[in-house]
Amino acid sequence: MKYLFLFLLSMCCAVTAAQTPEASISTDRPSVGSGADLVPPHHSQIESGFGLCRSEGSNNFDFPEMLLRYGLSSRFEFRLNTPNAHLEPSSPAFHEDIALGVKMRLGSETAKWPAALQLSLQVPTGSPELTAARTNPAASFIVSKSLTSRLSSSWTNTLAAVSSVPLPDRRFFVQSAGDVGWAWTARLNSFAEFAPFFDQGELGYGYTADAGVTWLARKNVQLDGRIGTTRAGGVSSLLLSVGYSIRR
Numbered sequence: 001m002k003y004l005f006l007f008l009l010s011m012c013c014a015v016t017a018a019q020t021p022e023a024s025i026s027t028d029r030p031s032v033g034s035g036a037d038l039v040p041p042h043h044s045q046i047e048s049g050f051g052l053c054r055s056e057g058s059n060n061f062d063f064p065e066m067l068l069r070y071g072l073s074s075r076f077e078f079r080l081n082t083p084n085a086h087l088e089p090s091s092p093a094f095h096e097d098i099a100l101g102v103k104m105r106l107g108s109e110t111a112k113w114p115a116a117l118q119l120s121l122q123v124p125t126g127s128p129e130l131t132a133a134r135t136n137p138a139a140s141f142i143v144s145k146s147l148t149s150r151l152s153s154s155w156t157n158t159l160a161a162v163s164s165v166p167l168p169d170r171r172f173f174v175q176s177a178g179d180v181g182w183a184w185t186a187r188l189n190s191f192a193e194f195a196p197f198f199d200q201g202e203l204g205y206g207y208t209a210d211a212g213v214t215w216l217a218r219k220n221v222q223l224d225g226r227i228g229t230t231r232a233g234g235v236s237s238l239l240l241s242v243g244y245s246i247r248r
Helices: 002-017
Strands: 044-055 058-063 067-071 076-081 085-087 098-106 115-123 136-146 151-162 171-183 188-199 204-218 221-232 235-247
Touching (some): 076 115, 188 221, 204 235
Antiparallel strands (some): 044 058, 044 067, 044 235, 058 085, 067 076, 076 098, 098 115, 136 151, 151 171, 171 188, 188 204
8 A cells, every 4th residue: 555655645746746837857767777867956856657567467667766866966876765555466565675865977068978876775675475584785887879869778787796695605696688769759759679688697688679768758657668688598588668757
């Protein structure tokens, strides 16, 4: 019930924020990879959504997928991933850990290849089934490029330490996500993405392939949708998500 309350509260925040006009926004959802853009100084941004993962005949729902971002300066933003709840029809709800982090702009804002470094710490606060066995660091290097007035690309390389209660020893997770985006109009954009990964633990090699759309409903409110698949450990999963992002 508390996760539903958090999701409804975030939706109320989106409606409230929509009354305050701001500049167009750039978000890190719904793709696996992130963008090199930062939230402007002294502005906050909420990115949230609802997802479905269907694997081997069972459905797993997750929400609110909430990322809170705040622009500290032109080079730094603060980031907080709140606990994400996972629901299955015949099981109790489980929630993930929180994660704290920063994103740092590398180079100038007018660089030909805008780049950023993202650092985070996963703090063990979740359900025993999903929590980490210890505090785990992660780092992502992000570079993006506007190829034409409509075509853009980005590349996110992530190295993370992961652990769990059943497997308390730290192991490494490496992922590289390549995205290509197309601007249909000033408000409507689409993307396609391929993100292979390697998990030193049980999953081994795998990948996520997905595509989605974003629509700027108002100058500070963006809606998104995504469909894709993940292949890992010999099992394929269907991914669906819808969400929104708002800036204040």
